Amino acid sequence: MPPRLNVWSACRALSIRTRPVTNATPRPRAAAALARGLADLSTTSHNSSNTNFPPMPQTTESQPAESSSPENQMALSQLTMAAYGVNPFDPAIEGHKFGLPELPLPSPMHMKHRYDPVVLQITKLLMRDGKLSKAQRDMAMILNYLRTSPPPKLNPSRPLLPGAPPPSHLPFDPVMYLTVAIESVAPLIRIRGYTGIAGGGHKLDVPAPLAARQRRRIAMQWILDVVAKKNSKGSGRGMFPSRVAEEIIAVVEGRSPVWDKRQMVHKVGTAARANLNHHKLIGKL
Amino acid sequence: MSAPNCLRGCLVQRPAGGAAATLLRHSTVMPATAAHFSTSTPLHGNMMKPQKPGPKSKVLLVAKQWKKGKVADRGGKSPLPGERKAFRKRILLSNNNALPVEGLTYIGPGDLLDHKNVGKVMSIPDAAVDQLRTAEVFKPTQTWSIFRKPSMLVRSETVDLLNRMHTALGKEKALRLVIAGDRITGKSMLLLQAITHAYLNDYIVIHIPEAQELSIGATEYAPVPHSDPVQFMQPNYVLKLIQAIRKANEKLLAKMTTIYSHPDLPQNIPVSSPLLALANSAKEPESAWIVFRALFQELTVKGHGRPPILFSLDGLAHIMKMSEYRTAAFEPIHSHDLALVRLFTDCLSGAVSLPNGGAVLAAMTRGNAPRVPSLDLALSRRAAEQAGRHKNQLPQRPAFAKDYDDRVEAVLQTVELLQLQGVSKPEARSLMEYWAASGVLRSLIDEATVSEKWTLAGNGIVGEMERAALLTSRF
Amino acid sequence: MVFILGVNFHEQKLVKKALETFYALGPQISARVMAKHYIHPRAKMGTLPPKTVTALTAELSSMTIESEARKIVQDNIKRLRDMGTYRGRRHAMGLPVRGQNTRTQIATAKRLNKVERAG
Numbered sequence: 001m002p003p004r005l006n007v008w009s010a011c012r013a014l015s016i017r018t019r020p021v022t023n024a025t026p027r028p029r030a031a032a033a034l035a036r037g038l039a040d041l042s043t044t045s046h047n048s049s050n051t052n053f054p055p056m057p058q059t060t061e062s063q064p065a066e067s068s069s070p071e072n073q074m075a076l077s078q079l080t081m082a083a084y085g086v087n088p089f090d091p092a093i094e095g096h097k098f099g100l101p102e103l104p105l106p107s108p109m110h111m112k113h114r115y116d117p118v119v120l121q122i123t124k125l126l127m128r129d130g131k132l133s134k135a136q137r138d139m140a141m142i143l144n145y146l147r148t149s150p151p152p153k154l155n156p157s158r159p160l161l162p163g164a165p166p167p168s169h170l171p172f173d174p175v176m177y178l179t180v181a182i183e184s185v186a187p188l189i190r191i192r193g194y195t196g197i198a199g200g201g202h203k204l205d206v207p208a209p210l211a212a213r214q215r216r217r218i219a220m221q222w223i224l225d226v227v228a229k230k231n232s233k234g235s236g237r238g239m240f241p242s243r244v245a246e247e248i249i250a251v252v253e254g255r256s257p258v259w260d261k262r263q264m265v266h267k268v269g270t271a272a273r274a275n276l277n278h279h280k281l282i283g284k285l
Numbered sequence: 286m287s288a289p290n291c292l293r294g295c296l297v298q299r300p301a302g303g304a305a306a307t308l309l310r311h312s313t314v315m316p317a318t319a320a321h322f323s324t325s326t327p328l329h330g331n332m333m334k335p336q337k338p339g340p341k342s343k344v345l346l347v348a349k350q351w352k353k354g355k356v357a358d359r360g361g362k363s364p365l366p367g368e369r370k371a372f373r374k375r376i377l378l379s380n381n382n383a384l385p386v387e388g389l390t391y392i393g394p395g396d397l398l399d400h401k402n403v404g405k406v407m408s409i410p411d412a413a414v415d416q417l418r419t420a421e422v423f424k425p426t427q428t429w430s431i432f433r434k435p436s437m438l439v440r441s442e443t444v445d446l447l448n449r450m451h452t453a454l455g456k457e458k459a460l461r462l463v464i465a466g467d468r469i470t471g472k473s474m475l476l477l478q479a480i481t482h483a484y485l486n487d488y489i490v491i492h493i494p495e496a497q498e499l500s501i502g503a504t505e506y507a508p509v510p511h512s513d514p515v516q517f518m519q520p521n522y523v524l525k526l527i528q529a530i531r532k533a534n535e536k537l538l539a540k541m542t543t544i545y546s547h548p549d550l551p552q553n554i555p556v557s558s559p560l561l562a563l564a565n566s567a568k569e570p571e572s573a574w575i576v577f578r579a580l581f582q583e584l585t586v587k588g589h590g591r592p593p594i595l596f597s598l599d600g601l602a603h604i605m606k607m608s609e610y611r612t613a614a615f616e617p618i619h620s621h622d623l624a625l626v627r628l629f630t631d632c633l634s635g636a637v638s639l640p641n642g643g644a645v646l647a648a649m650t651r652g653n654a655p656r657v658p659s660l661d662l663a664l665s666r667r668a669a670e671q672a673g674r675h676k677n678q679l680p681q682r683p684a685f686a687k688d689y690d691d692r693v694e695a696v697l698q699t700v701e702l703l704q705l706q707g708v709s710k711p712e713a714r715s716l717m718e719y720w721a722a723s724g725v726l727r728s729l730i731d732e733a734t735v736s737e738k739w740t741l742a743g744n745g746i747v748g749e750m751e752r753a754a755l756l757t758s759r760f
Numbered sequence: 761m762v763f764i765l766g767v768n769f770h771e772q773k774l775v776k777k778a779l780e781t782f783y784a785l786g787p788q789i790s791a792r793v794m795a796k797h798y799i800h801p802r803a804k805m806g807t808l809p810p811k812t813v814t815a816l817t818a819e820l821s822s823m824t825i826e827s828e829a830r831k832i833v834q835d836n837i838k839r840l841r842d843m844g845t846y847r848g849r850r851h852a853m854g855l856p857v858r859g860q861n862t863r864t865q866i867a868t869a870k871r872l873n874k875v876e877r878a879g
Contacts, residue, residue: 114759115758115759116758119758123758136758137756139758140756140757140758141756143758144430144431144755144756147380147382147431147725148377148380148382148383148430148431149382150381150382151382171382172382172724173727175758231362231363231364232369233364233368233369233372234364234368234369234370234371234372234373235369235370235372235373236373238373239373366772502800502801502802503800503801503802504800505798505800505803505807506798506800507798508798609800609801610795610800610801611791611794611795612795613795613796613797613798614795615791615792615795615796
């Protein structure tokens with residue numbers, strides 16, 4: 001499609017700066033903030049037209065004296081800016097109300113990566129009947145519950161993942177709290193049953209490794225199974241999240257029955273290791 | 286150069302360097318302690334022991350337990366009657382995990398009148414917290430539970446409202462005002478601030494925390510003897526209210542003495558005995574309304590060292606409609622025929638005056654409120670009057686509408702209206718800095734963040750800002 | 761436990777529901793009875809003062825409920841039967857009375873339609 005030939009398209013073309021960002025030092029965020037504030041000011045005099053396009057150079061008007069010509073004014077203003085210590089040619093400021101985004105886009109700016117991956121996955125697992133919005137609210141309540149609960153008392157016989165932050169830090173970072181709980185209690189393997197191999201109608205238990213997301217999913221489902229069997233203390237919409245959050249705390253403190261489930265799977269898996277070498281499975285796994 | 290004007294507009298009016306630096310305050314952010322996860326867990330000795338393969342039978346057992354249509358037995362005892370509601374309605378006012386905020390000052394008696402404090406976050410003194418808790422002013426939906434101690438943002442509307450209260454006090458009149466506004470703009474919070482100010486300045490506070498408790502037919506009622514036209518008292522509710530008033534205003538009540546003899550009281554209270562004794566005499570629901578009337582009569586005596594009164598109610602729309610109660614003849618009872626509600630509406634309309642000054646405040650609620658066309662009409666008329674419209678140009682009833690109510694409009698004939706909107710950006714910034722300093726909001730508070738949340742929250746609607754910043758799973 | 765008209769009710773039971781357990785006392789009448797004694801719609805049996813409980817018993821004993829109401833219905837059916845009408849016959853046969861199909865869905869009629877009707 002050929003570009004439309006009108007005045008505005010010409011202006012738009014003119015306003016684009018093709019000069020690359022040459023600044024060696026990153027722009028301080030305060031500059032953009034300040035520019036934002038100034039853009040709000042009513043004293044900032046734009047042309048009377050209230051369009052989003054940059055106003056046209058006032059060529060149609062009678063040319064003023066040489067000293068007040070637009071070019072001269074601009075040069076003067078650039079000098080003023082230089083005197084203030086601001087780079088007048090910074091493309092992040094020039095002509096942009098909010099500045100240019102920093103590239104590559106930081107992950108929270110990207111719609112698909114807005115949430116922590118664990119939070120995202122767990123939220124979807126909390127969802128029932130496709131009500132994502134409710135699940136998100138539940139997740140927010142769970143995180144707030146974790147944030148307001150006292151630091152967990154760890155059980156040495158149920159160690160968390162190596163490298164987990166100390167318990168006193170956990171309530172300050174509820175996402176980390178949740179992550180630590182889920183990842184710690186997640187099983188490493190699952191037991192696959194092969195029927196028709198062992199003979200006699202028995203199935204052959206074979207341990208199989210799990211990917212990270214699979215592990216989290218199984219752990220969360222175990223937790224939700226326990227939660228479904230709990231009595232809620234109160235009524236209202238905050239009860240399901242508070243039960244989930246209590247169970248997550250119980251996991252971190254080593255009180256949760258989910259740990260037994262994990263241990264059971266691991267035991268069976270360890271016992272069934274030999275089955276990996278079953279002659280009928282060789283080459284199939 | 287293409288757009289010189291634009292460039293000039295954006296950049297030339299830049300203030301000199303230092304301003305940017307002062308705007309940027311570093312919020313207290315926890316160092317991100319990233320856990321280095323590994324998929325290998327420490328091996329337990331007992332895990333390595335060879336096990337007899339017996340999982341199959343267990344799986345079968347589990348499968349047998351789940352029969353179709355059988356409700357899972359959750360074990361444990363279920364909560365007693367009332368426990369669930371108590372758990373839902375419980376109010377947590379502190380979070381020991383939140384960081385104490387430096388430089389947070391307690392609200393003093395005159396602080397909420399001072400325009401210099403607009404945009405500051407200030408803490409409620411502990412004594413006032415107890416009083417507010419007794420009067421049930423805190424609500425479970427407010428976010429008290431995630432901060433170290435109850436603190437609130439002083440808004441320009443707060444200072445404005447309290448100054449109006451203060452001026453009315455000077456004229457020995459009561460400010461009669463309705464707080465309206467969109468959802469979660471902070472109407473109940475503003476009421477809380479007014480009540481806090483009242484407690485700090487030795488007002489007697491009579492607060493009805495949920496107007497719907499009076500009109501949805503959930504509490505006992507009985508006709509007031511010898512009332513014509515007949516009114517209905519709500520003995521159990523009034524007894525609870527008297528006890529709350531007594532507990533919250535104990536010091537003040539102990540100082541004052543009765544000047545009337547009240548012959549119809551169940552207990553003989555001689556003249557010039559302390560008002561506290563009068564309040565204490567309400568022990569049975571049957572006598573609660575008589576005691577309340579006597580107490581109110583004593584409190585509204587002119588002079589005699591009587592303090593100003595703040596009479597407040599949250600959820601105005603609920604008392605502006607027919608109640609769920611019925612007369613003995615099965616006629617529906619108008620809410621204004623309930624004695625306590627009638628007292629409030631009389632105070633609100635000015636029919637009953639508070640001679641020692643004070644305020645009658647009613648907050649609207651938008652979350653769970655019945656639609657009352659007359660209330661909407663009356664408030665829109667007050668808004669038009671305050672905007673300076675001529676009397677002939679005020680909004681009118683639609684010609685053939687039926688569901689309008691003269692009694693409601695009569696009550697709201699002369700009230701003032703405070704229309705609450707979003708906070709300004711400096712106020713939003715101050716609030717967010719408080720959140721960040723408490724360690725609850727983990728981001729750098731700069732112009733961009735404040736702008737983002739302020740805009741997301743529909744131009745600074747406080748509740749929406751909380752939703753966007755605190756009640757989110759995005760950190 | 762609260763006694764009304766010889767029946768024992770749990771204290772947590774809603775008064776409305778308790779009243780509606782009586783035969784021929786439905787939502788309309790129960791609301792009116794409660795309004796007459798100034799019992800609010802959400803009252804529970806435990807909160808009723810003894811005075812109201814006796815008043816309720818007195819009130820209910822003067823109303824045509826339970827066996828008296830049943831008797832009226834039975835008399836009506838009996839009258840139809842004695843006259844030898846179709847309706848009376850259908851009642852006696854335990855079949856639908858008002859021309860419904862009988863191939864399926866007549867459980868209610870089978871349960872209730874009798875000359876000495878109980879429910």
